[in-house]
Amino acid sequence: MNRAFLPVAKSLFIAMLAVSSLAGAAEGAKAVKADPAKGETIYTNGDASRNIPACVACHGAAGNSTIVQNPKLAAQHESYLYKQLSNFRTPERNNPIMTPIAKAMTEEDMHNVAAWLDKQESKPGAAKNKASIDLGKKIYRGGIAEKNVPACASCHGANGAGIPAPYARLAGQHQEYTSAQLTAFRGGARNNSQQMTMIASRLSDAEIAAVSDYIAGLK
Structure with missing residues (x-):
């Protein structure tokens, strides 16, 4: 060589x-059956009772962000999105906006939102x-x-x-x-x-x- x-x-x-x-971690994530419909509700409306804002405000309709500082999330892999939300809860990816949001979400919320975004079409x-x-x-x-x-x-x-x-x-x-x-x-x-x-x-x-x-x- x-x-x-x-x-x-x-x-x-x-x-x-x-x-x-990471594939091993992904297999663990798949053990939880996600509900994309519930994910859409969180993404579109948030949950004021738990201080979870609507994701759509920053990441755009169906995950197609029009704000260049905020990533497009449409069609992103479910397992990758779940991992990133989990990482926002740790010092590995500390972020003043996403860290408190991720910490307010349940494991179910993260799986559901990630599953819904995975199914969206990216522009x-x-x-x-x-x-x-x-x-x-x-x-x-x-x-x-x-x-x-x-x-x-x-x-x-x-x-x-x-x-x-x-x-x-x-x-x-x-x-x-x-x-x-x-x-x-x-x-x-x-x-x-x-x-x-x-x-x-x-x-x-x-x-x-x-x-x-x-x-x-x-x-």
Whole structure:
């Protein structure tokens, strides 16, 4: 094997281990039978008696956020969404808005909302920066061998569909949101994925911006 690609292979091996451990967690999550109809009620109306606001206010109708700082959640994998809500309850992904909301939700609430969003249709996004599209495509599809950055597609799929349960659907996500999350991984503000922290630490601001823009145009 080419020595230049040994670190990349190591990164992919770590990714495979993450799949194994998270898949086990996903199996545990599947043991709870979710009710998407109840999830829609929480998403659309919230629950004032428990201080749970309506998710739709920030994440848009059917999970198609129009606020670029807030992620699109439509068609995101149920198991991935459940994991993120669980992580918001811990220091791994502490967030001033989402942490108190997640803590107010029951396990049933989280399963139900995640199951409903999984079934929604995601509206496409679009890349905006023609000057960086080739760089973004290169990083997403082939990685950066000289910086030991693996291809995003190896875990998130060629079209950004992701791999349930461990890897998020990325296709069409807001550039601004993806860029903010990669920056948070790099700086340690988001700490719920060892492999993403490692990868993001090797990306420059320009590379983060380019790959985030490319991701927005995936369908």
